[in-house]
Amino acid sequence: MIPALALYLIGFLILQDFFLWILLRSNFRAYKGKMEEEWPNISILIPSRNEEANLPACLRALESLDYPKEKIQVILGNDQSTDQTASILEHWAKGKPWVFIVNISADKLHSMNGKANALSQMAQKANGEALLFTDADCMVPATWVKKMVAVWKRSEAGIVTGITNVKGLTFFEKMQSIDWWLTLGMVKVMDDLDISLTSMGNNMLISKEAYHAVGGYEGIPFSLTEDFEIGRQIQKKGFKGVHVVSSENLIETKGQKNFSDLLMQRKRWMAGAMALPGIWRIVLGLQVVFFPAMLYFCFLYPFEGLLIWLFKVVTQSVFIYSFALKSGERLKSWDLILYEIYYLITSWSTIVYYFWPSKTDWKGRKY
Known part of the structure; x- marks a missing residue:
C-alpha cells in the first residue's frame, strides 16, 4: 500500500x-508590442538599509535607463543605515533634480515591517502615474522602465510583476539562480492561466490608482512579505495583475552569501x-x-x-x-x-x- x-x-x-x-x-503571454501613446510620468522607489556595498552598481544602472529623463522621478530611501549608505545616496543625488532622498523614521514599525514602513513614507513623495519598485542590491536593464510601463498601459493592470535572476559565479549562487527560475516559472505559468499567486518587490510596478485603492503599504495587513500582501490586496480590489517575462525587464540581483x-x-x-x-x-x-x-x-x-x-x-x-x-x-x-x-x-x-x-x-x- x-x-x-x-x-x-x-x-x-x-x-x-x-x-x-x-x-x-x-x-x-509575452506582452509584445510598442506604446501607442506618450510615455507617462513614473516614480522609481528604492529603499536602502546598510547597502554601501550594493548601491554603486544599482545607481549606475539607473543612469542608463532609456526612459525620457523628464518623465522620471527617483525616490531613494535611507532606512536608518549605520554605514556609508547616506553619503553614497547624497553624492549620487547631487545635480539631479529628479532624485529625492527620504530619511526613513521608525514611527510605524509596530504596524509594518521595516521595508513596508520605508516604502510607505517614500510613496508619499511620489508624483508618477505608476510606482516602480526595485531593491538596492539589484541592477536594472536600460529597457526596464519602458517594458514595465508599456505592459501596464496595454494590459490596464493594477500591478505588473517582472522577472529577476540571481547573478553570480559560485556554485551556491548558481543554485539560487536555478531555484528562482523554477519558482518564478511556476508563478508565470499560473499567472498566464489568470491565477495570480504573488508579486515580487524587487521588480514590480503598481499603478497609483491601485496603490491608493488599498491605502498604500500602511493600509494592508502586517506581513513579512509586503510585496505578496500588497499584490493580494490590490487584486482583491478588482485590479488585474500580470507577470511579464523578457530580456527587456530582466533584473539582476545578488544571491545570499551563505546557507544561514x-x-x-x-x-x-x-x-x-x-x-x-x-x-x-x-x-x-x-x-x-x-x-x-x-x-x-x-x-x-x-x-x-x-x-x-x-x-x-x-x-x-x-x-x-x-x-x-x-x-x-x-x-x-x-x-x-x-x-x-x-x-x-x-x-x-x-x-x-x-x-x-x-x-x-x-x-x-x-x-
Whole structure:
C-alpha cells in the first residue's frame, strides 16, 4: 500500500513538471508590442538599509535607463543605515533634480515591517502615474522602465510583476539562480492561466490608482512579505495583475552569501506562502514530500527508482531551461542536474527552520 502511494505521489509531481512545460510552450503571454501613446510620468522607489556595498552598481544602472529623463522621478530611501549608505545616496543625488532622498523614521514599525514602513513614507513623495519598485542590491536593464510601463498601459493592470535572476559565479549562487527560475516559472505559468499567486518587490510596478485603492503599504495587513500582501490586496480590489517575462525587464540581483542567510530569507518567504489558499499550500507541501517518497521507492526498487528519479530531473530541467530562455538566459545542463541535490537539502531545511521557534532577522530587525 505504502509503495503504491509513494509511486502515485512521484507520478503526480512528474506530470506536474510535464504540464508546466506544455503550458509554458502553449500559453505563454509575452506582452509584445510598442506604446501607442506618450510615455507617462513614473516614480522609481528604492529603499536602502546598510547597502554601501550594493548601491554603486544599482545607481549606475539607473543612469542608463532609456526612459525620457523628464518623465522620471527617483525616490531613494535611507532606512536608518549605520554605514556609508547616506553619503553614497547624497553624492549620487547631487545635480539631479529628479532624485529625492527620504530619511526613513521608525514611527510605524509596530504596524509594518521595516521595508513596508520605508516604502510607505517614500510613496508619499511620489508624483508618477505608476510606482516602480526595485531593491538596492539589484541592477536594472536600460529597457526596464519602458517594458514595465508599456505592459501596464496595454494590459490596464493594477500591478505588473517582472522577472529577476540571481547573478553570480559560485556554485551556491548558481543554485539560487536555478531555484528562482523554477519558482518564478511556476508563478508565470499560473499567472498566464489568470491565477495570480504573488508579486515580487524587487521588480514590480503598481499603478497609483491601485496603490491608493488599498491605502498604500500602511493600509494592508502586517506581513513579512509586503510585496505578496500588497499584490493580494490590490487584486482583491478588482485590479488585474500580470507577470511579464523578457530580456527587456530582466533584473539582476545578488544571491545570499551563505546557507544561514538563505534560510532566513526562505523563512520570511514561507510566511507569505502560508497565506496562499489551502490548495496551493498542499501543492507546495507535495513538492517537499516528493523526496522521502522517492528515497523510499529507491530503497525498495533501486533500478526502477533511479530511472524514475532521472526522468523527473530531466522533465524539471527542461521546464526550467525553457523558462529561463524566455529571458534570453541559457542555463548549463550540469547545473540543472546538480540542482536536484541542492533542492532536496534546501527544501527540507527550510521546512525545519520555518517551524523552529525563532524570530526572523531581516536587515538587523527581528520579527
